[in-house]
Structures are given as structure tokens and as C-alpha cells.
Amino acid sequence: MSSAANAAKRALQQERTRLLYRRSLKQILSWAVHREIFYVEASKTRAAFEANRNVEDISRIDRLIGEGEAKLEKMRHPDPYTVPWAPGGSKYARSPPVPEEIGLVYDFGRQEEWDK
């Protein structure tokens, strides 16, 4: 295979890997409702990707990416998490008012003074 074709293939693999990683993180966010669990699972995912960092064989890389994508498809969340105020979220365009019981204290940067 010529070096140009090789480079193009490697670039495609890098892009696929990047997309797979980003989509994995978004899927984890849908499954792991609480942030602490998300950090744990995200770390595990990162470790799984890092374990294959030094693989050089192109066909093996393609196989690993294919397995990752199949696993991602299998674990796809039926109702992915959406930020409530983003399009698709439950609060989008609804502009709900802040309840009266919750007081908003605008003391930007003065938290240290309060702590003292």
C-alpha cells in the first residue's frame, strides 16, 4: 500500500477512534445519572482505549474499532440524556421560574469571605 493511502487510512482510523470515544462518553452520561459514577466509568473507558494506544497493525486497529462500535450500538440508551434547557430537553423554551423558596445569592468571587 502506498504511503499516501496508508496515511489516509490512518487518518480515518484516528477520526473513527475519536468519534467512538466521544460517543462512548455521551452514552455513559445517559446511563450513569450521577456524576460520580460517570467519572468512574469514563475512567474505565479511557483506560480501555489507552490499552490499545500502541497498536500499529492497521487491520487490527480496524477490527478493534469495529468491535468498539458494535459494543456502543449494543449499549445504546433508549432515552439518551439531554440537558434540560437544550433542544430536546424537558425545560427547553419553557423558561420555568425559580421557586420562591430558593434564594439566589449573587456573591461572585466572595465565597472565601463567606467561608471566613
Added chain:
Amino acid sequence: MELIFQNVWLVPLFPFLASSLLGIGLFFFPNSIKKFRRLSSFISIMFLNIAMFLSFHFFWQQITGSPIHRYLWSWVLYKDFVLEIGYLLDPLTSIMLVLVTTVAVMVMIYSDSYMFYDEGYIKFFCYLSLFTASMLGLVLSPNLIQVYIFWELVGMCSYLLIGFWFTRPSAANACQKAFVTNRIGDFGLLLGILGFYWITGSFDFQQLSKRFFELLSYNQINLVFATLCALFLFLGPVAKSAQFPLHIWLPDAMEGPTPISALIHAATMVAAGIFLVARMFPLFQMLPFVMSIISWTGAITALLGATIALAQKDLKKGLAYSTMSQLGYMMLALGIGSYKAGLFHLITHAYSKALLFLGSGSVIHSMEPIVGYHPNKSQNMIFMGGLRQYMPITAITFLFGTLSLCGIPPFACFWSKDEILVNSWLYFPILGSIAFFTAGLTAFYMFRIYFLTFEGDFRGHLFDDVKKFSSISIWGSLEFSEEEFKLEKKPTLYPKEANNIMLFPLIILTIPTIFIGFIGILFDDNKMNVDFLSYWLNLSINSFNYSNSEKFFEFLFNAIPSVSIAFVGILIAFYLYGPNFSFLKKKIQLKPKIDIVLKSFSNFIYNWSYYRAYIDGFYSFFFIKGLRFLIKIVSFIDRWIIDGFINGIGIFSFFGGESLKYIEGGRISSYLFFIIFCMFLFFLYSYII
């Protein structure tokens, strides 16, 4: 006075004008009009109030003896074919006008507060006014074509309003489902309309039934064809009024804002199907098979809706299935020939259900800041409970609506539902049994909803004490220490009563919920021996002579079984879901075998409710997956066989040309070789032959 009757078209025109003004303003001057939000809602409500006052005036004129008015204009004129548009004003129309306008005004006032912070506030009122105009146009229609036009319009408005928050996938899917399901019904309706035009040569309601009667008398109609046309025409009301098997869209339609559920999916649009069957009643009466289909469709729908509503956890979906069940009652009544009972129940149910839905909206509004804005949380009755102490006015109005719907005297729905029950029992005992059993189920699930929502302790703060996480690990088992992930205590919010703007419609709607039933009561001292509603409706259908010979006390006596079964349902709901049920549970200890049987039965009921009687799953498998499989086959045939044939001809001509190209090589030796080879083959062939 004639002048005012010539201007009945003003009734749908006013809300249409409001909708047009808001729509044009939003389209051309979006930034400016968004600064005048309250003015926009004021214009909508004011125009609808004018329509309401006009409706009340026409209603009064009709019930005090004014004749039926019909004004027609020729729209399409071609040789013998005439298509007319106009309006028909008779007592049925006037009753529907009053019903639609009163409920719509209450819903609009309620929406002002409910949708106050929504960015689509003005768009909402635009759509709502358009829907009201379409619905009023539908009830004023003098012929089937005009009904069809407004039928489609209300379907389109329903699509726009269900999918109001369309960025949410569930809302987008729901509005699509509603529209496609109604399209199936509309297709049948169109076929039926055209079929009847073919038979009778008219679209007009009165001419249609008159000519059909004449043709039937002289045996000039193919009865099978006429029955088929009637069944096709009935398909429209089946879809619109959420009858089995086209009921699947109604629970999903609860994705829309609650005022929409109250107006469209409880009181008005779903009643359009009942209204059309009532309009076509003189014609359907001449086809006994069709009447039988109508009655059985209604009975099955009533029972199915009630059974699915038994274990719903979503407040609005529970009320949606309740609506489906009550619409089944109305269709049952019309199918057995109880024209007045069906329409009576339409009126009483509209007010009661609108009240219930607006009450549920008030509950949802107060729950949202506490549990979240997703319908799975704010509409989930598991997180409610004890709301009566926080929202007393909402609770009491909701209780009135519940009592009415359960058929408890003297509330509105008791009078109408009991008439249906008695008439269905007299018509055919099996239908009567289904109706009676469904009445018991209705009382059970309605009070289950009430107890779960308003009684007991508030369960919305379950989030505060959650220590075990519900998430699952996707890459393996999750190990963590509980102390490491302790949540900080969040501030505690409690539900609050809705503001006065939302409470006002609730209180006003309580009045018809309690008193509207009295228009159908037969009093002994009534000289005509007919109640008010029968007298009004008798003027609409000249071919149907109605006389109510049942006395008032006889009616009350006949109502004892239905009220009893309702109380049984309420008692069971109280035992299972009522306050202090744990106290009762301690005293009543069941044998283990009975306990096992009850648990498996309750599991069955929960699964039946959760999977919606498995009908949605069946449709998904049979129609959607089946259609996709068929599409794949057709796509394969189209791509590889049909296109393959065409491509094959092209490839053949291409390669044929390429190969022929080499024949004319210019070398004489190859020409000689070819000729000698062909001669050799010829001699060989002739030698063999």
C-alpha cells in the same frame, strides 16, 4: 332576528380572526409581538367570549322554538354537480356550540397562567384559537364535505398542539402517531362520503338520509355496498373518538400541554366522532348491521380503556384511558339507538373531564419544581400523595370531577351514564353486563387516581433520601463506597396551590359538573313526559320519534345497581390506595394461596396496563416491522430486478458494442476465418439434421 341567524358564521370567524392576527404577527413581526404577550392572550379570550355569547344566544333561540336555519352557497357548480358550503343551525348544533365555546374559554383563561413562562406562549394561543375555529366550523357544517374539511383542520391543529414541545422526541413521535392514526380514519371517512354520494347523489345530511330511505324502500340499493360505505364512514369517528382499534394515539397525545389535553382530547375533538355519528344517525338506523358494529365497538372500547387505566402510574395517561372508556360508552349508546343518552353523556363527560384535566394540570404545575420537568416525574403519581393539604381547592374540584365520572348521584355523569346502562341492558344483556362491569372499573381507577394523588403522605421528597443509585455499570460491576458518594441535603420544596387564574376555571367548571345533569332528568310533573334534552334534540332528528315513558322514581330505582357497583369499586380503591390502608391491611390477613393468586393477578393487571393491552406492541410488530420487511423486499425487487433488467440491457449493449467493435478489425484474414468458421458450422448443422 333573521339578520342574526344569517350571521351564524361569525361564531367560528371570531376565533379564526384571533388566530390569524396572532399568526401574521408572529410571522412578520416576531420580536414586536412577543412584547405584547398578555395582549395576545386577551385578544384570543375576548374574541372567543364574543363567540360564546353568540352561541348562548343561538342556543336560547333554538330551545325557545326558533326554526332550524340552513344557509347554503354554491361553491362549485359544474353541470349537474353542485358543491355547497354554508351552515346548519339546529338544537344539536347550538348545544355543541355552547359546549365548545364554554370549555374553550375556560381552557384559554387557564392557559394564560399555565403557559405564562413558555416561550411559545403566543404561538400556543394562535394554535388554540385555530383549533376552536375549526371545531366550531365542524359543528356548523351542513354537509359531509364541509365536515371533512373541518375534520382535517382539527386533526392538523391536534398535531400542532400535541407536538407543541416538538424538540422532545416523545412529543414529536406522539404528534406523528396521532396524525397518522387519524389519517387512516380520515381515509375511511372520505371513502364513505364518496360512496354515499354515489348512492344518493348528495352530501347534505337531511337529503342523504331522505334519499337513502326512499331508495331502500324501493329496494334500489345494494345493501352490501351501502353497509360497506357506512362502515368506511364510521372509520372516521373510530379514529377521531379513539375507539378500538384506532385508540392508540390518545394516551401518547398526553405529551402535549395539559390545557390541550383538557380541550382537545377530553371535551371537544374526541367528541367530533360522536357528533358525526349522531348527525348520521337517521341513516345508520336503516342499517342494523352497522348499528351493531357501532354498539360493539363502543362496548369493547369502554371495557378496554377501563382495564388499561387500572394500573397506570401517569396521571394524564390514566385520565386519557378514562376518556377512551367514556367515549366507548357514548358510541355504545348511539349504537343501541339511545341517541339522547349518547349526546347527554357527551355533554356531561366534556365538563367533568375538562375539570379533571385542568385539575391534573394544576397538580403537574406544582410538582414540576420539586421532582423535575420531565413527564415521567412530574406526572408520575408515585411521587405525588397528600396533595390535598397543599392544594385544597384543586383537590375538592378534582374530587367533584371524580365523583361525577364514577356516576355518583347527583353529579352530572350519573344521569347520563345510568341511562346508557339501563338502555344497554334492555337492548342486549351482554352489552349491559359489559357496561355495568366497566362502571365498577371506572369507579375503581378514578378513585385510585384521586387517592394516589391527593391522599396519604407526600412522596415527592423520595429523591432527598436516595442513597442507592439506580445507574448500572456498562463495562462491568460497579464498586464504590456509599460514604464517598453521600449527597448533600437539598433544600426541600413543597407543592403549592395554583394561582387564582388557574383556579377560576376549575371552580367555574365545577358548576356544570354538578348541575348540567339536570337537563336530562324527567320530572313527574313534566306535562310533555319528556326531559329538556330530549325535547331539544327531538327537533334535530325529525325521523326519530322519541318519547320517554320512564318516570323519575323508576329511573332512580333502576340506578341502584349501577351506583352499588360504583361504590364497590370505590371501596376496593379505598382499601388498596386510600389513606391508612396499612391499618386495614394489618387486620385482614389473607391465606397464602389466595395471596399468591392475588399477586399474580395484580402482576397481570400491571403488565396489561404497562404494555397497553399489548396492542401497541402488536401494531409495532405486525404493521411497522411488517411494512419495513415488505419495503425491504420491494426495494430489493426495485433495485436488483427492475433496475437490474434496465441496467442489464445497458450493460449488454455496452459490452456487445465493445465486442462488436473488434469484429471490424480491418484484417481480411480474420474476415475469411469468420466466414469459413460460419460455413463449417452450417455444414455441421446440416449434416446433423
